[in-house]
Amino acid sequence: MSMENEKREEYARVLDFLSTGKSFSSRSEPISQLIGEVWFTLLEATPKPGAQMVINERVYIGKEERDKIALIKFRIGYSDLTQTSQGNLKNIVLDIIKSDPQRFVKFFNTSGPLNIREHSLELLPGIGKKHLQSILAKRKEKQFESFEDLTARVALLQDPAEIIAQRVLQELQGNERFYLFTKPYFKRPEQHYSRRSY
Numbered sequence: 061m062s063m064e065n066e067k068r069e070e071y072a073r074v075l076d077f078l079s080t081g082k083s084f085s086s087r088s089e090p091i092s093q094l095i096g097e098v099w100f101t102l103l104e105a106t107p108k109p110g111a112q113m114v115i116n117e118r119v120y121i122g123k124e125e126r127d128k129i130a131l132i133k134f135r136i137g138y139s140d141l142t143q144t145s146q147g148n149l150k151n152i153v154l155d156i157i158k159s160d161p162q163r164f165v166k167f168f169n170t171s172g173p174l175n176i177r178e179h180s181l182e183l184l185p186g187i188g189k190k191h192l193q194s195i196l197a198k199r200k201e202k203q204f205e206s207f208e209d210l211t212a213r214v215a216l217l218q219d220p221a222e223i224i225a226q227r228v229l230q231e232l233q234g235n236e237r238f239y240l241f242t243k244p245y246f247k248r249p250e251q252h253y254s255r256r257s258y
Contacts (some may be wrong), residue, residue, distance in 0.1 A: 069096030070122040072103060073152050075145035077113040082142070092129070093136070093145045094119065097156050100228050100242045102141065106131040115144075116152050137245045138233045149232070154225045161207055164224050167240070168195060168210060169203045174238060183238055185226045186218050 072094035081088045092113055094103045105121070107113065111128040119128050141149070157164055171180040181192050194214050204210045207220045224241065231242040 067098045068122070069098050069101050069103075070120065071118055072096045072101075072121050073156065074113045074115055074117045074119060075102075075148050075152060076115070076142045077107070078142070079112075091133075092119075093141060094121065094129075095149070095152060095156070096121070097160075100153060100156070100232060102136045102138065102232065102245070104133045104136050104140070105129050106133055115148055116155060135245060137247055150225060150229060153228050154221060157221045157224050157228075161221070164220070165204050165206060165210065167224075168220065169199050171240075180238070180240060183227065183240060184223045185230075186223055191217060 074092055075095055076093040077090070078092070079090045081091055090107050090111075092105045092107050094105055095101065096103065097118075103121070106129070108126070108128055108130045111130075113119065113128060120126050121129055121132060138146075168181070173179045174183075179192055179196075181187050181195060182189075187195075191214065195210075195217075198204070198213045204213070210220050211217050228241050230236060231239050232245075234245065236244075
């Protein structure tokens, strides 16, 4: 995914929309928790006055005029998500993956070793040495064209979209040595939003 390093989050999906804010907050302004479509960046945003949102709605968060989001307040971590957001997270991550399958099929076609002992494909849940050797051999013959092609040609491989979604969730929860699909989140003492933070 290295060639996507410079890509910014332009669109996000709604994980939770609280029209009166968080119950434990003294302020009753509406907030929305979002997940970016490129790096699965978790964000907290202030909706525009009167804006309504539904779970998994795709909203624009880029630099141009936004229709529903007034302000991206800051990047947040997994532990900052509401229970609703955590409950919706996996299905929405899966939906993002399935809506752009070629991006993730490309990972199976082009990913390389992390070091002399470990390959980046082995970081995916359920992929051990046998699956790794099979994937590498099959892609050498002919690159994979789709998730269906992957499961048809690699024996006993679980649903690739599901495997990637599991890995994304692990990365979002932190404590990983390597990050394949997300950018590591470090909580700053002062959580001011900067344009460069996501």
